[in-house]
Every structure is written in C-alpha cells, then in structure tokens.
Amino acid sequence: MSVALTRDGDAWLSAAGGVRWVPVIGLEVHCQLDTRTKLFCGCAYRFGAEPNSLTCPVCTGQPGALPVVNAAALELALRAALAVGAEIASQTHFDRKNYFYCDIPKNYQISQLERPFCTGGGIELSSGKRVRLHRIHLEEDAGKAVHDRGQTTLVDLNRAGVPLIESVTEADISSPEEAHEYLTALREIVQYVGASAADMEKGELRCDVNVSVRPEGEELRAKVEVKNLNSFKSVKEALEHEIARQIEAYESGDEARFPVQETRLYDAQAGETRTMRAKEEAHDYRYFPEPDIPPLTIPSALVAEQRRLLPELPAARRRRYREELGLSDYDAGVLTQSRDVADLFETVARLSQRPKESANWISNEVLRAFSDPEIPAARVDELALRPHDLAELIGLVTAGTVNTNAGRTVLREMMKSGRPARALIGELGLEQVQDEGQLEQWCRAALAGQERTIADVRAGKTKALGAVMGRVMRASQGKADPRRVRALLLRIIGARE
C-alpha cells in the first residue's frame, strides 16, 4: 500500500486520482454480559480458568440436554439497550444459527435473527453526529479452539454459552476516528450500566467492521468485513489500511483488483488485511426458531425496573461536570472514564464542597495509585480509601493544616490502610508548624551565608529562592507551609515577588 492519501473532511484523496473517496463504515460489536452464570445453564465463567473446568451437559451440548434462559442476562441486556435508547420488543425469540466448527459443541449457536429483544437506538459522537444502531441481540458465545500445538487442535469450552450482546450499527460511520470514538463510547456505556466489563484484552468486547468506499455522492460499492481486531488501536489501524487498499484498488483502474464482497482478516503485525473467505464461501446458517425455548414475553414492568436502575451516563456526566462544576474538558474526561471513579469523584466533591480540588486529588493521586506497586488495587473498590476521608483531607489541605506534599503522603496511607486523615496526620507528625517564631528561626538559619542568593533575589531573580526553601522544608521535616515560608523569606530579605 504505497499510495499517499490526504484527507479533507470525510473525504480521502490520492495525489493521482483527484476523486474524493468517502468511507462507509458499520460496526458489529460483541459484549460479554457480566452475569454470574452462562446464558443457558448454571455454570460460572472466569477468564483464564483451567480449560473445560467450567462446563456442564448443557454448555457442552451433551445429547438430551436443554437450554434454559438466564433471566439475569436478559436484564443486563435490557439495561444496555435502554442506555442507548433502543426500543425494547414486547416479545422476542431465539433462533438457531447452524454451522460446523469444533468450538461450538452443538454445531449451532443459539442467537436471535427474526425477533431480537430490541431494535434501534444510537450513540451521539462529540461532533454531534449520531451513529444509529440497527439492532442489538442476545446470543451465546462459542468455546475456544487453540491451534498452537502442531497438528493438534485443542478445544476449551469454558467460554461456550457465555452470554453476549451483539450490537450492529447502521453504516453511519465515516472515518476510523469516528469508529474509535463510537467504540469508546459504547464501551463506557456498557461498563456504566454494569452490563459488561468490556475488557477487550479478555475478549469481553469484540469488534468486526464492515467497510466500503465510494466517490462522494455516488452509490454504495462492495462491502468488506474485517475481523480479528484485538484492540481499539487495531480497529482504527485496520480501517485506515482497508480504506487505503480499497481506494488504491479502484484507482488502479484494473477491475480484477476491485474490492469484492468478502471477509478479510487483519494482520496487525504486517499492517494489512487478507482474504479469509469470499462471498461464495459464505455460510448458509439455516436459521430457524429455536424449538427448545418458547418465545419470551418481556414484561413492561421489567423494562421499567431496568430503566430505573440506569445510572447517569458518561456523556451526560461530562457535560454536567463542565457546565455545573466548572471542570476542564480534560478533567471531566479523566473522571468519567469509569463509573466507579466518577461516582467517587461525585461523593468526594459533595462532601468536601470543593469540586475542582476533588477532581485534582482524584485524577492526580487516586488514579496514579493503580500503577503503584505498593498499593495492590486496580479499581476504586479495591482501595481501602473511604470517600469522606478523602473529602476531609481536602478540607485539611485547603485550611493549611497540612501542606500538599504531606497530604499526598496521607492519601497514600489512606488508600493502603483505610484509616482516617486526622489519625494519620497525627501519627505521621505531618501537621504544619504554625509557630511564626519557629518558622523565622528556620528561615534565618537557611539564609545564613547565602549573600549571593540574597543579592539575586533582591535583583528580582526570585527563582533563586528554591534552594533556600528546600533547606527550610528539610529543617521542618516537611511540616512548614511552603507559601508561608516563601513569604517569610522575602520579608527577611526585603524583596518582593
């Protein structure tokens, strides 16, 4: 792919052609529902468990075994659907999708074709553009075939029967960036409503893309499905490569090279897509209504209950944080990355009555803790920290009881031990020294013999104060208030800021 493309709005142009090519993109996203048990049996599922240890006659497709729908899966699916504004069907049924593969023990997947549990809905991008959803349906996952042992293929059926929702967009997406943004927003939403952990590395979120290009204003051309996208980054990159490939193929003028309807695999290492199967090799899935599961009526009371359980969604929170709490776009974005962080922020902000300071402490200190080897937590609920303790600490720092540096130390201890701020400040002896005489004594000691510095400061180079301040802070063992020390030093020297 050597063709150099420039972009102008939604259009892609090559130096040679002069044609304005517009990509047409649709996404199919599978999210694993965060239920205790699988979709049709009582087996639990854990990523990384001993192969085939989480199975039973139902999810291994033993002769005679029958599926029974897990009501909790339907509830989570409803919640996700309501969060994207989809219309819930009053009646839904499952269909069998028939195809032969070793990781699908019945050689059919129980899915939904004719009457999915919801239709419509959509997600708004930051540009204001709305990506419409065609449908979302419920289905069971397949197991995993592992081919990496020479001629042997091993099959692990732990994942077989795990509940998934598959959401399919309309072809409303026009660029790799929009696809990335849509996917990010969708992930946030399913995480916020508690429907899915949506961790792509664990396969809890999987994305296939459909992409074609057409000259601006012209009719749709052959659509290519790209699979094997293992990260958000690869979704974006695969789209970039595939769009470029299609444009180059059309511009070559060689009809034999024109894109055809097919399924391609993305090779992230080589940075290219390759044919997986052509249209004529496409499966005939022979869908028909699943006779083992009668049609389900979705009671309106259940829908209302799930609607009631919907939390405020990330986009709405970001808007509120900006408009009502005065946070920056950046802070609003960081704090709404996950629901537990946003919830923590809102509690601390409410208790401390200081939203900006709360935002700073959480985005700078709390989130950093997740990469701190001494704090064995990867999520907010794994920290020992209690929100009202953090709120109190923010109050103490603002009041000058402890300085910011000491506050950081206290917070780290709070996240480890869960002990209250005041107790830690006392124990660690971090309370600031208020005694003016003591402070002055430290300042004079630090200035002794520093005539050059004093002269510099008097000449306006206040930067030179840094080293002296450091000495004062060391002498106070961190208990001096840096602002007061600075003011005091300037007064002693007889200089101004």
Added chain:
Amino acid sequence: MSAAYARLDATALRASILAGERTCARTVAECLAGIDERDGELAAFLSVERDWARERAARLDARLAAGERPGALFGVPVALKANMCTEGIETSCASRILAGWRAPYTATFVQRLLDAGAIVVGVTNMDEFAMGSSSENSCAGPTRNPWDVARTPGGSSSGSAVAVAARMVPLALGSDTGGSVRQPAAMCGVFGFKPTYGRVSRYGLIAFGSSLDQVSPLARSVRDLELVTEVISGHDERDSTSLAEPPIEREHPAAPGSLSGFRVGVPREHFPHDLEPGVRACCEAALARLEAIGAELVPLSLPHTPFAIPTYYVVATAEASSNLARYDGVLFGLRAEGDGTLPGMMAATRAAGFGPEVKRRILLGTYVLSAGYYDEWYGRALKARGLMRDDFERAFEQVDVIAGPTSPTVAFRLGERVDDPLAMYLADALTVPVSLAGVPGISMPCGCALPADGGAGELPVGLQLVGPARSDARLLRIAAAFEAASEDLRREPPPGSAR
C-alpha cells in the same frame, strides 16, 4: 418366565410386593428370566443391566424392611428406550455414531422413575435416532413382533413395545415424535400413551424433532399408564418447554365403565378408503362398543389431515438436521479420521456413523432450511401445522375425544417397506396429525385381524383416542372406560415363537 409375573401389570406387581407375596429381588429375577427366555428371539433389548437391577432390588427390599414408604412404582421393572439418558448407562440411540456413549447425567423423567422406586432393567432397541416405523433402521438390526417374528413390531419405540407385549416388563418408556409409541403399541397389542407436548420433561431425552418429541409410556393397562404418567409428568426447570403445571392427577368418572354423556368424534379422514379392511372392522367394532357404554358418536372432519405427512417430514427433519449436527466426532461418540482436517474428520465421522434413513432426513432437513428455500418449505410447513392445530381445536368444541385407527395397517413384514420410504412414512399418517397439534393420544388394543397381505395369523389392531391439549387425565379416564368394556376384544400374544 413365571406365569404369575407375566400376568401382573405394574399396579398389581407393586401391590403384590407390598403384600409380601414377592420381593423386589424375586421380581427382578423373574423379569431377567423372562428376558433370557424371550429376548434371544425378539431382540427387544440392546443391553440388560442385570447387576444394577439386582443391586437396586436388594436395596429396595432393605428399605422396605426398614419401614420406608414405598414409591408409586416400587419394585416395578421398567425398560427404557435407547434415547433416554441414565448416568453411566450406554445410550446409543441404536446408532453407530453413539455406540459406547455412556450418558454423563440422568434424564429428569428417569430420575423421577427411580425416585418412585422403579427398577430400570435395560435399554431397548429402536429405529436409529427414533427415525423409522419398523425398527429396521436400528444399527443393531430389527426387533421382532411377538405375534409373528417375521413381522415388524412397529417403531421407533420397537423394543419398548415388544418388552411389554412379550411380558418381559410390565412397563416401558418410549418416545413419540410422530407416532413412535402409539404405532408400535397398536402393532404389538399393548397400551401406549403420548401425553400433551410438554407434559413430560424432555431433559435427557436425546432430541429428534424438538417441537414434537414427547416421552411416552407403554403398558398393559390404562391404570399403569396413569400411574407412570403421574410419576414422570410435571414442570421441570431444566426444560423450558415443559408445561408449568403439576403432575397429572387421576380423574374419576361419575360412573366407572360408562361414557354416558360423552361425545366421541369420528373423523372421516381417519377412515380412508384404503384402510386395511381388518383394521376398519376392528375399529368400527370398537366404536360400537363406545356407543354401547353410553358415548355419542359424532361424525366430523379434520380437513387438513392429508397435509400431515408432508408437513411432519419438513418440520421434524429440519429440527433433526440441527439436533444431529453435534455428532461430529469432536466431543463424543464415534470419530473417523478422514483426511485429517477438521471438516474431513467431521464428514468422515458422519458418513460412517449415521445409517441411510438418518442421512436422508438430515439432507431433507438441511434442504428445507436452506437460504431461498426456507419460506417455501419450512415457513409453509409451520403454517400448515397451525391449520392442523386449528382442525383439532374446532373438533374439540363439539366432542370430548376423537377416535379412529392408530395405524392404517396391522404389522407388516420385515423387509417389506425398507426400499420404499414413502410407504414407510405413511404408517404414521394417523398419528402424525396428533403430534403436530401437540395434543394427547392413546393407542389401545381393540381386537385382532388378519393382515391384507395374506398372512395366516391374526394380528393386533389399535384404537387411537385423542383429546384436547392438557386433557391428559380426562383422556386416560375415557380410555379406562373403554378398556373395562372391551376385555373380550383383547387377546394375549402367543407365548413362544410363532409364525
């Protein structure tokens, strides 16, 4: 075989054990002796679980001696069709593809039998995956009719029907998808009852046509059918198609043996012009007997009956093509290596493992579900099925039950129809509409007749009574009234090898 054992139905056998006339151990010994005596010739059983049955009998005797309350089927030997899962027992569906497969769990209805004190003595022969009407599709070879061993016992629950008819067991379970219990019951001269679809949990019944399959008992009396249906019916949380109702309860009619005030519908489509004359004569006599005990006969029409066979062979084969997809050599059963690739292995396994009739039906089912053909075949069949259901609903606005022959012919000769699948399919023409409508039906012996094919010995004829959906208990009571009034019409099968 002990004459006493052979004479007793399940109800009487249990009573005799509780009266101290016999132990469970002796009952099992008599049962096993009967199997030894008769089954070499009849081939009803694929496997006999002697040790398990003896151990269980000894345990039951000990529990009774210890004062435990006996279950409803206490000490009763029962045979299971080879498509019913019992943990650790070979459940092959009479197919090479599942030869040697031992079920890793126990079916709900089998567990209910065991909980009621029944003793499972063995697994019976059948048409492979319940596809067939003669037992000739079994990979183990055919079962023989005790009335004439050159003839079919019917199918697909062939072994279960024969085990009851030849007095090897008082009670057996079969499965009925399009007539697979009622038709062999008729051809073997025993009682066979297909409950309303969903009445008995299918969890652990290896699927053929999921929307049609129903576990169905065979017995020598209506009261035994009531007894066992009471035990195995009732909602099962493992089968979402099982009726959300408690087990059936026996109903008692106002006047036992009388059907005064009942209306019995006689559909003209169930007495076609080509009905075997002996079958017609027996069934007309049975209708007269119903009338004699007070029932009013009402001629009526089920106009969509002629579409039943084509409809059934679309719906059932479509479901079967999907249900049988799992037999691919990956996880259980036979594996043939083929060319070593995954598709090659699957194809070779299925080619080697399935018999010709099963392959025929998988191909049919695959075809009718294929892109572009679905609407024309499967979609239309579903519509036709709805029309047939409507036929029955309309009929039951006028009548309490519908009566007619179970099978258009008496037992035919083995080998006679193996090369003519359509003729074979027509053996189910009168039972299939009932299955498609999901309503309950019972086949009862109503006399014997000479076959139209020139055979010399008389063969049993079955009368089918059909009731509205969920009317199982009432249908069985009406059947019991007929049973009581028709003792003189029934005959015992000849005791030994007869030709």
